[in-house]
Amino acid sequence: MNSGGVGKRLTIAPYTLWMSVFVVVPIALVIYYAFTDGHGRLTLENMKSIADYGKTFFMSIKLALFSTAICLLAAYPVAYGISRFEARRQQTTIMLVMLPMWMNFLIRTYAWMTILEGNGLINRLVRAFGGEGFSIINTNGAVVLGMVYNFLPYMILPIYTVLTKIDKSTIEAAQDLGANKASIFRRVLLPMSVPGIISGITMVFVPAVSTFVISKLLGGGKTFLIGDIIENYFLGNTGSVDYNIGAALSLVLMALILISTTVMNHFDKDMGEGGGGIVG
Amino acid sequence: MTSNHLISLKDISVSLGGEQILSNLNLYINDKEFITLLGPSGCGKTTTLRIIGGFLEPDKGDVMFGDKRVNGVPPHKRRVNTIFQRYALFPHLNVFENIAFGLRIRKLPEQEIRQTVEEMLGLVNLAGFEKRNVNSLSGGQQQRVAIARALAVKPKVLLLDEPLGALDLKLRRDMQVELKNIQQSLEITFIYVTHDQEEALSMSDTVVVMDGGIIQQIGTPLDIYNEPQNAFVADFIGESNIIDGIMVKDLCAEFAGCRFKCLDKGFAKGEPVDVVIRPEDVDVVPVEKSMLSGVVTSVTFKGVHFEIIVDVNGFKWMVQTTDFEEVGSVIGLYIEPDAIHTMKKSAYSGLYGDYSSFSDEIDLLSDVSYEEESVSDE
Structure with a gap:
């Protein structure tokens, strides 16, 4: 082993340490709790009780999918528009897109609470114009x-990145071969931006399916997501503390996320290998 | 008046970002012609091509396809196709789908698409490559796919924007021959842009030499080489010694302090001219039999011949000879009457043609700046 190898190992050592202490150990703990009972005995009871939360899982996935779809539909035109700007304007606009992310996630969600609540900004405006207040x-x-607002930039950025990487002459070539604007979009831009769309979907769906802050603050306890349940088992806000069931639920959620990202990545790779005719 | 030109550009002017790219350009292109736009980077050749392709609208002037004015017609409605400088293949499609792209847009039946693609693959020697990923192909193969893709839609005119620029020398030579064969067998018009004069001379029916947004000369490769119209063309095409001279009378020119018999006439008596003599047309002879004599200042071996620089009274001549001459030796030069070509004085007079600052290194440097410019061009 040469000295360069040792140097490289040394530079990644702090990260390796960090990862093992704060990722590997916690995951091991989660697995331990998930398969033991309060007295440390091995059991599958926790896993069995997960069946009771089927509805909540379903609701979490449904809302996450819904937000991801809205994010995609909203982000694509924005990303496309920005990628057509001249270079300097692109930088400014992308900075504006990212600007909210520089502020704390919790504060931004609280801000939405005051906008949406019964006596909040929207309802006051509506009443000021003589309308009747409604509950949002x-x-x-x-x-x-809340999910769409918070996660939209994660969808815009990767799509924007792939769109800027598309060589202008590729579009011109399509035009040259007879493609009008609609065909260029359908046959060139869209298929070529699939990698960005995939990573956007992953980056929005994963935090959305596991969120608990947004549902707590904006759902007001009425919309209970899987993240809320897990939080409750660990903190005992509404019931008893039960690390074991909480850990089991976390494990299932993790597995769910892992499966969906693997499927997504696989799809991405298929496209990258030039599997022709997918759109043709 | 109906024109029998396939494409006519009339009085085209274009400026981009406040810079005049083309000024009052007139160009007429015949059916089935192989026409090359040749010039240094920034001369307006690519701009001219983009105007024909419909990617750029001229500020002034008419673009005519036959008798129809096509200004404002978008690229996808013009029956011309382009081979782009960097191929511009669709990375998400395989070779087959790349070539089929234009056919699918035209919604042709699958059977016909399949047949055309196979035919095109055969034409560019890529049979069996259907399923290959375009990113895994070499530069030359990608170029072939680009050619097949453009030809698949059966254009009347193919526009080629420095298509061989990224290929190495040997491959470029092979592709030149192949392109010429394709053009002749399909009987379509090729409009070819290059800054490589050798490429232009070996492939074209007609060469259009451009500089500064102005056409300097239009002619057959032979005309362009043998009868350059001004010092720019003489210098850009091949090597040339360009000397200040005077037309004493018809068939007699005076330069380098001597009078020479030549074949040119039609100038005013005593009119100042630029005299072009190609290095391969200068014969090395014993001093006593010579018209001019000078000292050899450098010798470079070029394979087929030696390239020697001879200092004749301060003007450095380039001479190509198969005999080795010692640096420092005095040699005589002889010029046949038909080797002398005289040109009217132009804005380019005095800028080119003396090899006093010549070295291979400088040549190389200027090549590099071409490349850089052509990149920033886009």
Whole structure:
């Protein structure tokens, strides 16, 4: 082994240490708790009890999918628009897209609470114009809104990145071969931006399916997501503390996320290998 | 008046970002012609091509396809196709689908698409490559796919923007021959852009030499080489010694302090001219039999011949000879009447043609700056 190898190992040592202490150990603990009972005896009871939360899992996935779809539909035109700007304007706009992310996630979600609540900004405006107030907060809609707002930049950025990487002459070549704007989009831009769309979907779906802050603040306890349940088992806000069931639920959620990202990555790779005719 | 030109550019002017790229350009292109736009980077050749392709609208002037004015017609509605400088293949499609792209847009039946693609693959010698990923192909193969893709839609005119620029020398030579064969067998018009004069001379029916957004000369390769119209063309195409001279009378020119018999006439008596003599047309003879004599200042072996620089009274001549001459030796030069070509004075007079600052290194440097410019061009 040469000295360069040793140097390289040394530079990644702090990260390796960090990862083992804060990722590997916690995961091991989660697995331990998930398969033991309160007295440290091996059991499958925790796993069995997960069946009771089927509905919550379903709801979490449904809302996460819904927000991911809205993010995709909203982000693609924005990303496309930005990628057509001249270089300097692109930088400024991308900075504006990222600007909210520089502020604490919790504060931004609280801000939405004051906007959406019964006496919040929207309702006051509506009443000022003689309308009748209506309830927005504490609905599934409000939770989806919160997710879309918080995770939209994670969808815009990767799509924007792949779109800027598309060589202008590729578009010109399509034009040259007879493609009008719609065909260029369908046959060139869209298929070529699939890698960005995939990573955008992953980056939005994963935090959305596991969130608990957004559903707590904007769902007001009415929309209970799997993240909320796990939080409750660990902190005991509404019931008894039970690390074991909490850990089992976390494990299942992790497995779920792992499966979905693997499927996504696989799809991405298929596209990258030039599997022709997918759109043709 | 109906024109029998396939494409006519009339009085085209273009400026981009405040810079005049083309000024009052007139160009007429015949059916089935192989026409090359030749010039240094920034001369407006690519701009001219983009105007024909519909990617750029001229500020002024008419673009005519036959008798139809096509200004404002978008690229996808013009029956011309382009081979782009960097191939511009679709990375998400395999070789077959790349070539089929234009056919699918035209919604042709699958059977016909399959047949055309196979035919095109055969034409560019890529049979069996259907399923290959375009990113795994070599530069030459990618170029072939680009050619097949453009030809698949059966264009009347193919526009080629420095298509061989990224290939190595040997491959480039092979592709030149192949392109010429394709053009002749399909009987379509090729409009070819290059800054490589050798490429232009060996492939074209007609060469259009451009500089500074202006056409300097249009002619057959032979005309362009043997009868350059000004010092720019003489210098850009091949090597040339360009000397200040005077046309004493018809068939007699005076330069380098001597009078020479030549074949040119039609100038005013005593009119100042630029005289072009190609290095391969200068014969090395014993001093006593010579018209001019000078000292050899450098010798470079070029394979087929030696390239020697001879200092004749301060003007450095380039001479190509198969005999080795010692540096420092005095040699005589002899020039046949038909080797002398005289040109009217132009804005380019005095800028080119003396080899006093010549070295291979400088040549190399200027090549590099071409490349860089052509990249920043886009």
